[in-house]
Amino acid sequence: MSTTAPAPKAQVERWERFRNGRNSALAADHGWLTLTSFQWLESEPAAVELVPGLWSTDGTTATLTASAAAGLTLVGTGTPVDGTISATLQDEESLMWVQFGGADGTQVVVELAMRADKYAIRTRDNGSAVLTEFDAVPTYEYNPDWVLEGRFEAYPEPVDVPIGTANPLVDGVHRSVGEVVFRVPGLPHEVRLHAEAEKLGALNVTFHDETNGNTTDEWRKLGVARPRQDGSVVLDFNRAINYPSAFTPYGTCPMPVAGNSIDVAVEAGEKLPVGRIV
Numbered sequence: 147m148s149t150t151a152p153a154p155k156a157q158v159e160r161w162e163r164f165r166n167g168r169n170s171a172l173a174a175d176h177g178w179l180t181l182t183s184f185q186w187l188e189s190e191p192a193a194v195e196l197v198p199g200l201w202s203t204d205g206t207t208a209t210l211t212a213s214a215a216a217g218l219t220l221v222g223t224g225t226p227v228d229g230t231i232s233a234t235l236q237d238e239e240s241l242m243w244v245q246f247g248g249a250d251g252t253q254v255v256v257e258l259a260m261r262a263d264k265y266a267i268r269t270r271d272n273g274s275a276v277l278t279e280f281d282a283v284p285t286y287e288y289n290p291d292w293v294l295e296g297r298f299e300a301y302p303e304p305v306d307v308p309i310g311t312a313n314p315l316v317d318g319v320h321r322s323v324g325e326v327v328f329r330v331p332g333l334p335h336e337v338r339l340h341a342e343a344e345k346l347g348a349l350n351v352t353f354h355d356e357t358n359g360n361t362t363d364e365w366r367k368l369g370v371a372r373p374r375q376d377g378s379v380v381l382d383f384n385r386a387i388n389y390p391s392a393f394t395p396y397g398t399c400p401m402p403v404a405g406n407s408i409d410v411a412v413e414a415g416e417k418l419p420v421g422r423i424v
Contacts (some may be wrong), residue, residue: 153288157293158288164385165282168283169281173280175272177270177277178390178397179274179280179394180271181390181394181397182270183196183267183269183396184398185266185268187208187265191209191211197254197256197267198212198216198246199211199216199227203264206234207233208232208233208234209232210227212228218246219244220243227244235260236260237261238260240258240260241258241259242270243267244256253271254269254273256269256270257269261316262317283388283419284419284420285416286415286417288414289413291331292412293381293383293384294328294329294330294382294383296327296378298324298327298341299324304323305322306320307319307321307340309401309404310401311398312397316398318398318401320340320342320352321342321343322340322341324340324341326370328379328381330410332410337409338405339351339406339408340403340405340406348370348371348372349369350367352367352402353402353406353408354402354408355407355410356409356411361413362412362416363389363391366387366389366416367387367389368386368415384415385415386415392419
């Protein structure tokens with residue numbers, strides 16, 4: 147779509163504030179731009195890459211053994227790890243568990259995660275080049291033509307739909323609470339996208355479109371404000387954003403539900419991060 151009139155100034159300013167907040171959040175310490183590894187834990191205590199200590203799991207509990215000389219401390223308290231510690235998570239939970247490195251001993255945080263009912267660790271290093279070289283996520287210019295009216299059709303009960311994720315060894319589940327339905331100029335049919343519930347009644351839709359693999363990542367997501375009483379919603383695709391897996395190979399981000407596709411190029415929102423090729 148091509149716009150025929152410039153966007154109202156206030157609309158553009160709100161979008162620019164959104165973009166500034168988004169870039170600031172991505173640049174946070176130990177955020178998604180700092181991931182430097184994803185490693186499954188084994189049943190026998192063993193060394194892992196990039197982290198001191200011996201790591202293992204019995205399937206229920208994760209265990210770390212290290213001496214004080216290794217420099218590992220607990221996130222939050224700074225208590226040195228000297229001996230064996232353990233933690234237990236439920237599937238899809240994460241724990242920022244221990245830290246080490248740098249002048250203050252907190253450069254690298256080790257995240258313990260349970261994915262596909264298996265334990266893994268991810269290292270989050272503030273010295274990662276992805277973070278230190280980050281400026282902002284490239285985007286399309288704001289286009290008011292990609293602010294679309296639609297409606298939300300809620301299901302009687304949520305439906306769990308199996309999906310893939312950015313990690314081929316991890317399956318996911320999309321808890322669909324209904325469908326967002328809208329029209330895109332130029333398409334002869336309505337678009338229907340499965341939606342997940344977010345806080346305070348908001349929705350999240352994960353979608354493919356024809357820019358994927360060209361100017362955008364393989365899929366993106368869009369937050370949708372809480373539907374009005376009549377079920378109507380506004381979809382502002384200028385606010386479509388990348389999942390963390392667009393920036394790092396160590397994410398386990400959910401793919402769209404099969405059929406969550408828009409059969410045109412959605413030239414709005416975030417593009418491929420600088421340096422990424424798909």
